Amino acid sequence: MKRLIIASTSTLHGGRYLEYLMPDLRRFFDAKKKLLFVPYARPGGISHDDYTVRAKLAFESIGIEVSGLHEYENPVDAVRAAEAIFVGGGNTFLLVSQLYRFKVMDELAEAVKNGTPYLGSSAGSNITGLTMQNTNDMPIVYPPDFRTLGLIPFNLNPHYLDADPRSNHMGETRETRIKEFHQFNSLPVLGLREGSWLEVEGEKITLNGSLTARLFLQGKDAEELRPGSDLSFIGR
Amino acid sequence: MKRLIIASTSTLHGGRYLEYLMPDLRRFFDAKKKLLFVPYARPGGISHDDYTVRAKLAFESIGIEVSGLHEYENPVDAVRAAEAIFVGGGNTFLLVSQLYRFKVMDELAEAVKNGTPYLGSSAGSNITGLTMQNTNDMPIVYPPDFRTLGLIPFNLNPHYLDADPRSNHMGETRETRIKEFHQFNSLPVLGLREGSWLEVEGEKITLNGSLTARLFLQGKDAEELRPGSDLSFIGR
Numbered sequence: 045m046k047r048l049i050i051a052s053t054s055t056l057h058g059g060r061y062l063e064y065l066m067p068d069l070r071r072f073f074d075a076k077k078k079l080l081f082v083p084y085a086r087p088g089g090i091s092h093d094d095y096t097v098r099a100k101l102a103f104e105s106i107g108i109e110v111s112g113l114h115e116y117e118n119p120v121d122a123v124r125a126a127e128a129i130f131v132g133g134g135n136t137f138l139l140v141s142q143l144y145r146f147k148v149m150d151e152l153a154e155a156v157k158n159g160t161p162y163l164g165s166s167a168g169s170n171i172t173g174l175t176m177q178n179t180n181d182m183p184i185v186y187p188p189d190f191r192t193l194g195l196i197p198f199n200l201n202p203h204y205l206d207a208d209p210r211s212n213h214m215g216e217t218r219e220t221r222i223k224e225f226h227q228f229n230s231l232p233v234l235g236l237r238e239g240s241w242l243e244v245e246g247e248k249i250t251l252n253g254s255l256t257a258r259l260f261l262q263g264k265d266a267e268e269l270r271p272g273s274d275l276s277f278i279g280r
Numbered sequence: 281m282k283r284l285i286i287a288s289t290s291t292l293h294g295g296r297y298l299e300y301l302m303p304d305l306r307r308f309f310d311a312k313k314k315l316l317f318v319p320y321a322r323p324g325g326i327s328h329d330d331y332t333v334r335a336k337l338a339f340e341s342i343g344i345e346v347s348g349l350h351e352y353e354n355p356v357d358a359v360r361a362a363e364a365i366f367v368g369g370g371n372t373f374l375l376v377s378q379l380y381r382f383k384v385m386d387e388l389a390e391a392v393k394n395g396t397p398y399l400g401s402s403a404g405s406n407i408t409g410l411t412m413q414n415t416n417d418m419p420i421v422y423p424p425d426f427r428t429l430g431l432i433p434f435n436l437n438p439h440y441l442d443a444d445p446r447s448n449h450m451g452e453t454r455e456t457r458i459k460e461f462h463q464f465n466s467l468p469v470l471g472l473r474e475g476s477w478l479e480v481e482g483e484k485i486t487l488n489g490s491l492t493a494r495l496f497l498q499g500k501d502a503e504e505l506r507p508g509s510d511l512s513f514i515g516r
Contacts, residue, residue, distance in 0.1 A: 134460075177418065182460065184465065216416075224420055229420065
């Protein structure tokens with residue numbers, strides 16, 4: 045059975061890396077002893093090694109050993125053999141480019157469909173959707189495709205941000221950007237605020253955390269969905 | 281001689297479309313009577329027709345007649361025949377996709393190199409750089425290439441935004457995103473704040489408006505450049 049935790053962000057303001065998620069991650073990863081970390085998104089350009097250390101330190105506290113996908117000579121085999129997978133945040137264009145380059149995009153999707161539990165945060169969450177087209181990131185590299193894992197039947201906008209009514213800035217709001225997307229695409233988009241996460245068990249998708257999430261459907265007004273909502277209806 | 285006005289934004293908070301630029305545009309377009317408007321970026325998904333009306337109304341006040349590039353059967357010929365060109369803002373991914381689709385990317389660059397005056401705002405400014413990789417926009421469509429007009433020897437980040445020290449949001453700041461770009465690319469990037477514009481005359485590039493602009497060079501600390509600065513040194 046497909047099992048995922050899909051988090052808007054890895055870190056809350058003032059908190060430590062993954063801290064707010066740890067009680068749920070302990071339960072979610074259950075008897076797993078080893079986790080394969082995908083550091084490709086390299087937030088702020090951090091090295092694969094340094095990024096993997098960050099994940100190692102976080103998972104030490106719940107007795108899970110972490111290795112980085114970049115440490116393996118054959119990434120495809122490493123994904124196939126993984127007990128559990130965590131794809132960290134950073135730049136989505138870079139992450140997607142590297143997943144295609146190392147031919148692990150399809151392998152990751154296959155592993156999760158076959159029951160390997162998957163944790164994603166930020167860019168690692170964005171790619172669980174059908175395409176990466178609702179990322180907030182800068183296109184610092186050119187990926188061969190915008191299609192992603194398709195483990196949920198809609199797209200995600202992590203770090204969803206409400207418009208600031210005090211702002212005089214004329215750049216587009218997040219809502220405007222997503223509405224522009226819907227001029228050209230029919231896929232539903234879920235805006236997931238920092239502190240929210242989805243838990244997927246088979247075909248069931250639940251909204252977790254204390255905040256509402258904002259659902260954008262083509263040609264309809266955006267809608268706020270309450271914490272605890274069953275989101276399995278989206279995109280079906 | 282190459283002549284461009286490259287504006288961070290079309291509109292200042294509380295102002296009308298292009299209003300703050302009109303005194304300079306009157307001088308810049310001088311004896312030109314007709315302007316070709318490129319509405320491809322479609323801000324907020326507005327139609328080509330409606331967007332062109334917006335440009336028509338703004339230029340009426342200085343006696344310049346506007347036509348939309350979408351009105352021509354042969355866009356390549358329209359670009360070649362243009363007296364003056366204005367590429368409006370909106371979504372950069374869409375704009376670049378359309379320019380390639382209608383085979384006018386190279387034609388636009390050629391026309392401007394041959395002396396057709398060019399006004400760009402926001403997305404229309406972003407594409408005057410070497411690549412569109414420092415856009416803030418959402419990748420709502422997949423362009424065939426990130427390369428753009430290359431009319432200035434560096435890249436632009438329009439609507440440049442300083443980090444808000446009061447914010448608890450954990451999404452990347454603009455500066456972080458540009459630094460991530462420099463992990464993989466060596467092109468200089470200029471952050472152009474709303475209200476700033478560049479004027480290009482041949483090889484000379486001047487910063488206009490009352491604000492400083494923020495220059496990012498690979499491997500160096502970011503630097504504030506004063507209004508009136510000669511920016512011709514960047515990327516040479």
